[in-house]
Amino acid sequence: MMTDHRAQALSPDEMLVVDGVTVRLGGREVLHDVRFSIRPGEFVGLIGSNGAGKTTLLRVILGLLPTAAGQVRVAAAGIGYVPQKIQLDPDVPLRARDLVGLGLDGNRLGIPLPSRSRRKRVDEMLAAVDAAHLAGARVGELSGGEQQRILIAHALISRPGLLLLDEPLANLDIASEQEVVALLARIAREQNISVLISAHDMNPLLPVMDRIVYLAKGRAASGPTEDVVRTEVLSKLYGQHVDVIHVHGRVLVVAGRDDGLNLPEEPAIPAAR
Amino acid sequence: MFSGFMINTWVVATIVAVVAGSVGFFVVLRGSAFVADALPTGAFAGAAGASLIGVNTLVGLGVFSLLGALGIGWLGRRGRHDVAVALALVAMLGLGALFLSFTTEYGPEIESLLFGEVLGISVNEIAPVAALGAVCVLAILVLFRPLMLSSVMPELGEARGVRAHRIETCFLVVLALATSMALPVVGALLIFSLMIGPPAAARSVTARPLLAMGLSVVLALVTVWLAIAVSYQTNWPIGFFVGTIAAVCYAAGRGWTALRSRRLRRSQASTLPPVAPTASAVA
Amino acid sequence: MNGVLAPVIEPGFFSSSPVHVALLVGGVVAVVSGIVGMFTVVRGQSYAGHALADLSVTGGSGSVLIGISPLWGFAGTSVAAAGIMDLIGVQRPRGRDLATGIVRGAGLGLAALLLYWDTTHTSTTGATITILFGSMFTIDPSVIGIVAAFSVAAVGIVAALYRPLLLSSVSSDLAIVRGVRPRLAGALCLIAIALATSLSALTIGAILSTALLVGPAAAALRLTARPGLVLAWSALIGLVATWLGILLAYDSYYWPPKGHGWPVSFFVVFLILIFYLLTQARRGRDARRPTAAAAEG
Numbered sequence: 050m051m052t053d054h055r056a057q058a059l060s061p062d063e064m065l066v067v068d069g070v071t072v073r074l075g076g077r078e079v080l081h082d083v084r085f086s087i088r089p090g091e092f093v094g095l096i097g098s099n100g101a102g103k104t105t106l107l108r109v110i111l112g113l114l115p116t117a118a119g120q121v122r123v124a125a126a127g128i129g130y131v132p133q134k135i136q137l138d139p140d141v142p143l144r145a146r147d148l149v150g151l152g153l154d155g156n157r158l159g160i161p162l163p164s165r166s167r168r169k170r171v172d173e174m175l176a177a178v179d180a181a182h183l184a185g186a187r188v189g190e191l192s193g194g195e196q197q198r199i200l201i202a203h204a205l206i207s208r209p210g211l212l213l214l215d216e217p218l219a220n221l222d223i224a225s226e227q228e229v230v231a232l233l234a235r236i237a238r239e240q241n242i243s244v245l246i247s248a249h250d251m252n253p254l255l256p257v258m259d260r261i262v263y264l265a266k267g268r269a270a271s272g273p274t275e276d277v278v279r280t281e282v283l284s285k286l287y288g289q290h291v292d293v294i295h296v297h298g299r300v301l302v303v304a305g306r307d308d309g310l311n312l313p314e315e316p317a318i319p320a321a322r
Numbered sequence: 323m324f325s326g327f328m329i330n331t332w333v334v335a336t337i338v339a340v341v342a343g344s345v346g347f348f349v350v351l352r353g354s355a356f357v358a359d360a361l362p363t364g365a366f367a368g369a370a371g372a373s374l375i376g377v378n379t380l381v382g383l384g385v386f387s388l389l390g391a392l393g394i395g396w397l398g399r400r401g402r403h404d405v406a407v408a409l410a411l412v413a414m415l416g417l418g419a420l421f422l423s424f425t426t427e428y429g430p431e432i433e434s435l436l437f438g439e440v441l442g443i444s445v446n447e448i449a450p451v452a453a454l455g456a457v458c459v460l461a462i463l464v465l466f467r468p469l470m471l472s473s474v475m476p477e478l479g480e481a482r483g484v485r486a487h488r489i490e491t492c493f494l495v496v497l498a499l500a501t502s503m504a505l506p507v508v509g510a511l512l513i514f515s516l517m518i519g520p521p522a523a524a525r526s527v528t529a530r531p532l533l534a535m536g537l538s539v540v541l542a543l544v545t546v547w548l549a550i551a552v553s554y555q556t557n558w559p560i561g562f563f564v565g566t567i568a569a570v571c572y573a574a575g576r577g578w579t580a581l582r583s584r585r586l587r588r589s590q591a592s593t594l595p596p597v598a599p600t601a602s603a604v605a
Numbered sequence: 606m607n608g609v610l611a612p613v614i615e616p617g618f619f620s621s622s623p624v625h626v627a628l629l630v631g632g633v634v635a636v637v638s639g640i641v642g643m644f645t646v647v648r649g650q651s652y653a654g655h656a657l658a659d660l661s662v663t664g665g666s667g668s669v670l671i672g673i674s675p676l677w678g679f680a681g682t683s684v685a686a687a688g689i690m691d692l693i694g695v696q697r698p699r700g701r702d703l704a705t706g707i708v709r710g711a712g713l714g715l716a717a718l719l720l721y722w723d724t725t726h727t728s729t730t731g732a733t734i735t736i737l738f739g740s741m742f743t744i745d746p747s748v749i750g751i752v753a754a755f756s757v758a759a760v761g762i763v764a765a766l767y768r769p770l771l772l773s774s775v776s777s778d779l780a781i782v783r784g785v786r787p788r789l790a791g792a793l794c795l796i797a798i799a800l801a802t803s804l805s806a807l808t809i810g811a812i813l814s815t816a817l818l819v820g821p822a823a824a825a826l827r828l829t830a831r832p833g834l835v836l837a838w839s840a841l842i843g844l845v846a847t848w849l850g851i852l853l854a855y856d857s858y859y860w861p862p863k864g865h866g867w868p869v870s871f872f873v874v875f876l877i878l879i880f881y882l883l884t885q886a887r888r889g890r891d892a893r894r895p896t897a898a899a900a901e902g
Contacts, residue, residue, distance in 0.1 A: 076586055111782055128782065135776040140402060140823075141647060142832040143771060155772035156784040158765045160833075187830040188775070203779070355706035356652035400885050404651040404702075405823040409878060411655070412816040416874035419812060423868045509717075515710030522703055559721050565714025572707045576693070 063124065064089045064211050064243040065110065070119035072105055078267060079105050082119070085262050085271035087243050089124075089210065092234060094254040094274075095247040097264030103247040104133075106264065107215050110245075126210025129242075131200045133215045139189040145199045146171050146184040152203035174202040177239075178232060194225050198232075205236065212237070214246040218253055226253045233257075251278070252299045278302070330445055331550060337455040338504040339516065339546040343524075343539030344462045345500045346517030348493060350525055352473045356404055357394060357494065358514040360411035362501040364390040366510040367418020374421050380450060383502035390414050391494035399487065447506065454503035461496045469493060470531055509561050516542050519568025526575030541571055618855050623742045627851050627869075630744050630752055634805045635817050635847040637756045639840035641801040642822030643832075644763055644794055647774050651819045652702050653690060654798050656709040658814035660686045661803035663716035679803040680755065686712060687799035691792040741809050741851060741869040748808065755804040762797035766790050771832060809847075812870045817843045820877035827884040846876040 065087040072080040080102045087093050097103050108114040110121050111130055129152075143151075150171050154161065161167075175181045178198040183191060188199060197217055204212055214233070218226045234257040237244045248254060251261065251274075261278065262271040265286045270277050277283075278300055280293045294301045349358045365387035372382020390410050397406035462469075471479035472489045480486065504513040520541035524534045549563035618624055645654045661683040668678020686708055693704045763770065773780035773787035780787045798818070805814035825838035850873030857867040 108778075111778070113778060113781060130779065130782045132776060132778055135779070137775065138402070138647075140826045141775060142643065142826055142830055142835040143775060144830045147771075147830075147832060148775065151768060151772045151775075151779075152783070155768050155780065157768055160764050160767050185830075200779075207783075350703065353702055355702040356655075359652070359656075359706055359709065401823065401827075401881075402646065402649070404649055405646060405819055408651040408655060408815055408819040409823075409881060412812050412820070412874045413878055415812040416816075416868075416871045419868040420871040423871075424865070514706060515714070518703060518706045518710065522707075559714075559717040562714040562718040562721075565710040565712070565717075569707050569711040572703075 062088050063122075064091070064126070065124070065128075065245070066120075066122040067106075067110065068120045068122065070106070070109055070121060071117045072102075072109055072114065073117045074105065074114075078117075080109070080269075081267045083264075083269045084119075085269060087211065087245060087260075089243055090237065090241045091259045092237055092244045092254075092257050093246070093260050093262060094251055094258045095245055095262045095264060096249070096251045096254075097247075098249050101264040102267055103249075103264055104215055106269075107213055107245075107247060110213065124210050127207065129204030129207065129209035129212045131197070131204050131212070131214040131217060133217070133219060134193075135196070135200070137189040137196070139187065141187070141189045143188045144185050145180065145188055145191065145202075146175065148188050148199055149174055149202045149206055152206040170206060174206045175199075177205070177236065178202045193220055194229075197229065201233075201236075205240070205242070208240070209242065211243045211245060214244070216247050216249070218248050218250070230254060230257060255298075255300065328554070330448055332547075333448055334451050334506075335546045335550055336543060337452055338513075339542040340539050341455045341458045341500050342504060342513065342516035343520055343542035344459055344535055345497060346521035346542065347524070347531075347535040347538045348462070348469055348473060349497070349514075349517045350521040351470075352493070354493075354497070355514070355518055356407045358497060358501070358517045360394070360407050361387050361390050361494075361498055362505055362510040362513050364411050364414030364418075365498070365502055365505065367414045367421065369505065369510075370418050371421035374424060380447075380502065380506070383505055384499070386414060386417075387498035387502045388495065391498035392491070395487075395491045395494050398490075451503050451506070454499055458496055458500045458503070461492070461499075465489070465492060465496075466531075515565045515568035516545060519571040520545055523571040523575030523578075526579045545571065614852060614856070618852065621855070623744070624851065624855060626744050626746050626749070627741045628848060630749060630808050631741060631847045631851060631869075632844055633752055633756055634808055635821075635843035636840040637759055637801050638805055638814070638817035639821045639825075639843035640836050641759055641763055641797055642818040642820075642843075643825065643835050643839050644770055644774075645798055645818055646822045646826060648770075648791070648794065650701075650795070650798065651815075653687075653705045653795060654802055654818045655811075655815040656690075656705045656712075657683045657686055657795075657799045658802040658806040658811045658818075660709060660712040661799075661806045662811060663712050663719065664803070665807065667715075667719050679807045680800060682712075683799035683803040684796055687795040688792070691788075691795050741813075741854070744808050752804050752808060755800050759797045759800040759804075762793055762800075766793055767832075770794055810870055813847075813873055816870075816874045816877050817847065820874075820881055821846065824877075824881045824884040827887070842877070842880050846873050846880065849873075850876055 063086050067083055067085050070080060070083045071078065083106060085093075095103050095106065105114065107130075109116055110123070111128060112121075146168075150161075150167060152174075153167065153170065172181065172184070175184050178201050180195065180198045180202060183195055183199065186195075188196065191199065201212075201214075212233075217229055217233075221229065230253050233244055233246065236242065245262075246254065251258070255274065258274055260272060261274045262269050263277050263283065263286065265283070266288060268286055270282055270286050278293055280291065283293060283302060284290050289304070292303050294303060346358070349355065365383045368382040368384075368386020368389075369379045370382075371386070372379050393410040393413065394407050397409055400406070468479065468489055471482060472486050476486050479489070500517075501510075501513055504516070521534075521538035523541055524538035527537060528534050545564060545567045548567060549560050552558075552563050553560040642654075645651060661679040664678040664680070664682025667682065690701075690705055690708050693708075769780060769785040769787075769790045772783060773785055773790055777787045780790075802814045802818060805817060809817075821842035822835070822839040824842055825835045828838050829835055850869050853872040854866055854869040857872075858865070860867075
């Protein structure tokens with residue numbers, strides 16, 4: 050079953066609903082019964098280690114992968130997508146402004162006629178991501194961080210309701226991480242866009258996350274960060290004991306002693322409000 | 323079919339198939355189908371030039387395919403690889419056009435160089451073909467491991483001192499040798515079918531490198547033998563049979579892969595049973 | 606002015622009718638190839654372009670047997686081959702080239718067979734070589750109409766798919782998210798390439814077909830990043846190389862030893878090669894834009 054974009058299935062305070070999604074790839078069940086929803090303007094982190102299924106889930110939401118069960122519903126405003134990496138030859142004939150412009154009309158037929166309003170919108174978008182000085186550069190010659198900003202502009206220019214980013218922090222150093230997170234938070238606020246950003250480390254996102262979707266072993270727990278990132282909850286998710294440790298305001302999830310599933314009582318996995 | 327002069331054909335064809343199968347294994351692995359196609363086509367231009375000056379065709383072939391290989395390497399370092407191959411190819415063909423313009427005989431030998439000529443092998447051609455063939459196979463075996471490394475995991479290869487450029491150049495040279503020695507038998511336009519179809523099928527069947535290479539040699543042998551036999555009986559050009567059988571090999575390989583992945587998916591259809599509801603996600 | 610140009614342009618150039626046809630058809634083909642070529646190179650389909658040109662030769666031979674006009678044989682075969690290549694081709698470039706090679710091998714085997722059956726026609730061998738190496742000065746003026754039609758079709762397809770093709774060449778996912786169907790766009794692009802190469806293979810030979818498809822576009826891509834400008838430069842370089850090549854080939858009749866002309870293919874190919882290497886030199890000299898400030902990993 051493919052992504053179902055029926056807007057009227059959503060109530061006005063839901064931007065995205067992932068409803069019991071199960072995904073099989075190559076005969077293996079990669080995601081099982083994943084459920085969560087995102088409201089307009091929310092900043093949500095999709096956290097999980099490599100291989101946990103984050104990219105798969107994002108691709109399902111985008112309609113790039115079919116589900117074995119369950120459904121995804123997206124509001125009419127649409128989704129903007131920032132992939133982790135794109136294959137770029139230095140030769141590809143696109144400048145930054147061209148790529149951003151394609152976010153507006155990449156699916157339209159015919160040769161684009163020069164249009165002042167289009168150019169203005171592209172310039173505005175580039176300025177919004179602090180990339181105005183890169184406008185004329187070849188996309189293939191930009192650094193990773195610069196490319197990423199161009200991709201963000203590309204995704205945002207069509208004014209989606211939800212921005213989806215696949216591991217944007219993966220190859221950045223700490224300073225750049227903070228820059229990107231700040232940029233995203235600012236944009237989300239200014240344009241009232243929901244953001245779903247996947248990462249394997251939740252710490253850079255802690256200051257800005259409204260809620261978290263934690264993915265482990267193909268299963269997800271979602272809710273406010275402090276409710277989800279707890280020893281009991283994550284241990285249940287992992288199916289083994291893990292410890293959640295807070296150190297200087299940062300969170301570490303580490304494998305704990307292996308004493309089976311003998312946890313005291315079973316607190317309910319927190320529900321998102 | 324097995325008498326007299328035909329023996330030469332069988333012998334040479336066998337050598338060609340062994341070389342094509344082993345070199346072709348890496349052609350497929352490295353995605354060098356275009357190169358394997360372009361070198362013989364360009365070398366054919368050299369053969370035309372050689373016949374013009376009266377030099378042994380094989381020499382013209384060899385020189386041109388070597389020049390082509392080096393040209394591809396040189397251009398490839400300066401730009402897109404497929405553009406490099408295309409430009410080297412048309413450069414060789416342009417020269418070929420020039421040579422051909424000086425002679426008015428578009429003799430049947432030219433066509434046989436393009437499409438292959440079953441009966442055209444004389445005894446004294448066997449020795450150079452065998453020698454070149456041996457060199458090629460030997461080179462492949464010697465370079466086997468660095469070739470595998472740089473083809474499959476170039477970064478790992480670099481770490482181990484396998485310089486990608488050098489290996490690429492070596493491989494191109496071996497490819498040039500292989501094509502120039504195989505041209506007289508199966509023709510310029512179809513030697514590459516032998517280097518692509520059978521190895522692609524072999525790779526679909528097994529992922530183990532030496533086994534795949536061995537299988538690709540076997541399939542190439544079968545292809546060529548079958549092509550010679552049928553060509554002899556029907557008098558139709560051998561190139562037609564090589565091209566068709568190679569395509570069948572490729573199709574069989576793809577079919578096998580598709581079948582295998584479907585069987586795999588079915589056997590893993592029953593997967594993890596759902597864990598108790600408390601562990602599952604809640605919206 | 607005549608005095609300056611006289612040594613360069615040999616007598617009779619502008620009044621020769623085959624030259625007119627060559628300049629016209631060659632020019633049109635160069636421009637079309639340059640435009641379609643940009644997408645060919647960007648999508649890494651140079652091999653497919655070359656294979657399709659050669660395969661149209663098969664169609665040419667085959668159509669003679671069945672009695673269809675060779676023009677339709679050329680076009681039909683290459684479009685069909687493009688369809689097959691796209692169907693069986695995997696999306697990864699390596700797998701695609703493999704499929705291209707297989708189709709080409711099978712197709713050329715078929716060509717060999719057709720030519721074998723066709724040996725009742727006396728000029729067969731000559732025909733093969735002619736088609737391979739080109740026949741710029743012996744183009745039949747009646748094909749101009751067909752050339753125009755195919756040209757319009759090929760350019761029309763890539764012009765219509767301009768934006769979807771550019772986007773899907775950067776990222777197939779991004780294209781899908783925007784509502785593009787990358788596979789469909791790719792298949793149509795391949796058909797445009799088939800049309801462009803079949804008409805160029807027919808008129809100016811399979812060598813020039815590939816050379817004009819790949820070379821000028823590759824050079825133009827190094828000159829500028831603006832897609833519109835790349836198209837313009839690509840067409841221009843192809844056009845200049847072709848016309849200059851025609852001129853030189855014509856002139857070469859008058860070079861010693863007199864009476865023998867060097868082929869157009871030779872000149873055009875090497876002119877294109879020179880252009881390509883010149884752009885290489887230029888690109889190498891340009892310093893990379895100083896934008897490396899953004900930190901990376």
